[in-house]
Amino acid sequence: MPTKERLVVIGNGMAGCRAVEEVLKRDPDRYEVVIFGAEPRVNYDRIMLSPVLAGEKTFEQIVINDMAWYRANDITLHAGRAVVRIDRQARKVVAEDGLEVAYDKLILAVGSDPVRLPLPGADLDGVVTFRDLDDVQAMTAAAEKGGAAVVIGGGLLGLEAAYGLSRRGMKATVVHLMDVLMERQLDESAGYLLREALAARGVETLLEAQSEAILGEGGRVSGLTLKDGRTIPCDLLVMAVGIRPNTRLAAEAGLNVARGVVVDDQMRTSDPAVFAIGECAEHRGIAYGLVAPIWEMCRTLGDVLTGRGGAYEGSLLQTRLKVSGVDVFSAGRYAGGPGCEDVVFRDAGRGVYKRVVLENGRIAGAVLFGDAADGGWYFDLMKRGEDVSDVRDTLIFGQQITEALRGVDPKQAVAAMPDSQEVCGCNGVCKGAIVQAIGEHALTTLDGVRAHTKASASCGTCTPLVEKILQLTLGDAFEAQTGPAPVCKCTHHGHDAVRRAIVEFELKSMPAVMQALEWTTPDGCAACRPALNYYLLCAWPGEYRDDKQSRFINERAHANIQKDGSFSVVPRMWGGMTSAA
Incomplete structure (x- = not known):
């Protein structure tokens, strides 16, 4: 039996694992795969770190590939083992603990590093970046003590950091150098609306504000001084001012490096045996920091590594985001000219x-x-x-109205979509992949489509379109969900059914409810635990002990819960005039 070639991947993040998925999809028996990851954990969705920070999701909910995936595909994972050297002559990589692994093909998927401004005081405790789960855990720990947070940077990550910290009870202020938030994605009008939406969520923004120095007391951050003389007190300071491609390994190995690791249309570096993808790569002078181009790179690399040719010719950029709960999209020359x-x-x-x-x-x-x-x-x-x-x-007015006035049935509009049209931008899933998965795996539910394709599994913006494709593909076999919606994915019971069961069967703890109603997860999730905590407290106020860790209130109620249990609520003013009565 011929020996397999060994494919070594440096980087256990979204790009590295997606490239491996593309190879396995085309030729699962071609390579012996070894993956090195600097973080001591499996591959997770970095895009969804913001909901984790905000307490809306747990880490387990954003895992893309669990250990079962690595085992099922015979992938050797060295998690928590950073590679410190590439020996191109001997074709091997060397990890920080001395482990050496030979390769036939090598993929660099080492991502990017967060930019840290060289401000006085930048090395103080409490000054963090927002890049990985360790950063989220550091911010969460700081938020548990309360106080104020300052975020330098009004881009996506900065705004999500401020929103998440605000959700966790901190007073959050964003300091942005430009006069428009997210100026690379939004025009002035949209930036204004975003600023208003953030203010309604308790996040203050200071525009055209330049940071000068970080203040500290006893070795810990205590505030930020601006060029105009203002000082903003804070107990936590987050730098979210951008990223730069991680090129250190490539440069030390003698590969061609500019802003990123320079690659050709096959994602090949200046060494024919070494490839680079994702945020660390530079293609035709551009280093991409968005997920859609990275998925395109991975598809090309999957073709190249399995002998199918393929060429990546660059990407036309679009940005589809959910910023602090608000849907945002931009593409092309959105500012005109x-x-x-x-x-x-x-x-x-x-x-x-x-x-x-x-x-x-x-x-x-x-x-x-x-x-x-x-x-x-x-x-x-x-x-x-x-x-x-x-x-x-x-x-x-959008596709539905435009097509209707053209005399096109909405189903025909979905049917006319080319298979190559992207449906889920977060996970790079096109219509053709969804239709193929529905047919191959006999899928009949949205959750089934999510499990097999990842479409609508992240931000959820594309869920209505995925459902339309499912309905179109199944035809008469499609059955729309009827009855009340379940509390969450952990159960098929609706809220009313859960509340009735708590009283009827005298269930007086979360484990009791989950056991009696056959919860599909061991401990519930960020959606059901707060609901169960509230229902149990209402049903058995003298017997159930409030679980403060599960407290949660919908952001639309504009509530602020303090550590002592007191709270304030700003109700929505329908119609403008509302009296106390």
Whole structure:
């Protein structure tokens, strides 16, 4: 039996493991796979660290590949073992503990490093970055003590850090150098709406504010001084000012390095046996920091490593995000420019803003705030360069209205979507992959599609479209969910059924409820534990002991729970005038 080639991957993150998945999908028996990861844990969804920080998800819920996946695919994982040297002549890598592993093919998927501003006081305790689970745990520990947090950087990560810390009870302030939040993704109008949305969630933002020095007392951070003389007190300071490709290993090994590790269209470095993907790679002068281009790189590398050719020619960028609970989408030249015209929609009541930029009758860019459901449709029209002059009057109202006025049935619109059109941007899943999975695995539920394709398993924005594809593919066999929605994925029971059972069967603890109602998880999740805690406290106030760790309140209630149990609530003012009565 011929000996397999050995494929070594440095980086156990999203890019490295996705590349391995693409190889296994094409030729599962071709390589003996060895993966090194600097973090002492399995592969997880780094995009979803923000919900973990906010207490909306647990680490277990954001794991992409658990240990069972590594075992099932005979992958050797060296977690918590950073590679410190690549010996290209001997074709081996050396880990920090001296372990040496030979390779036939090597993939660099080492990601990027967070930028730390060289401010006085940057080395004080309590000054952290926001890059991995260790950072989240450090911020969570700081938040348990209460106090104030300052976040330097008004990009996505900075805003998510501030929002998460605010959710955990800290007074959060964002300090941003530019005059618009997320200026690389949003125009001025959308940036304004985002700032207002953050204020409603308890996050203050200071724009055009330049940091000068970090103050400290007893070796720990105590505040931030700005260039204009203002001082902002804080017990935690988060630097979220950007990332830079991690090129140290590649440079020390003598590979061609510019801003990132330079690769060709096959993701190959200057050494034919070494490849680079993800945030550490630089292709045609561009180092990508978004997930969609990384998935495209991984698909190309999967083809290359299994002898199918393939070429990566760069990516047309789109950004689809859920920032602090608000849907945001931007793509192309969203800010317009010479020769462009804008089509704008505003709904102040719903906090919705849409701007589609047209050039010569074609979409050149778009920015959506508050309602990003049509982002994929606009992006597909832009990629295909389709002339939209005939639907210009309805274009801003989205696909459903535009297609209806064209006389196109919504089902036909979904059916007409090309298989290559991306449906789930978080996980890089196209329509064709969803349809194929439904057929191959006889899937009939949304959870089944999520389990096999990961579509809609992250932020959930694409869930309605995935359901439409499921319905279209199954036809008459599709059965829509009826009855009350379950509390969460841990159970098929709805809220009313759970409350009835707690009283009827005299269930007086969370384990008792989970056992009696056959919970599918050992300890529940961030959605069901707070609900059960509340229901048990209501049903048995004299006997059930409040579990303070499970306290939770929906952010839309604008509540602020203090450590002593007291709280304040700002109710929504419907119609403008509301009296105490």
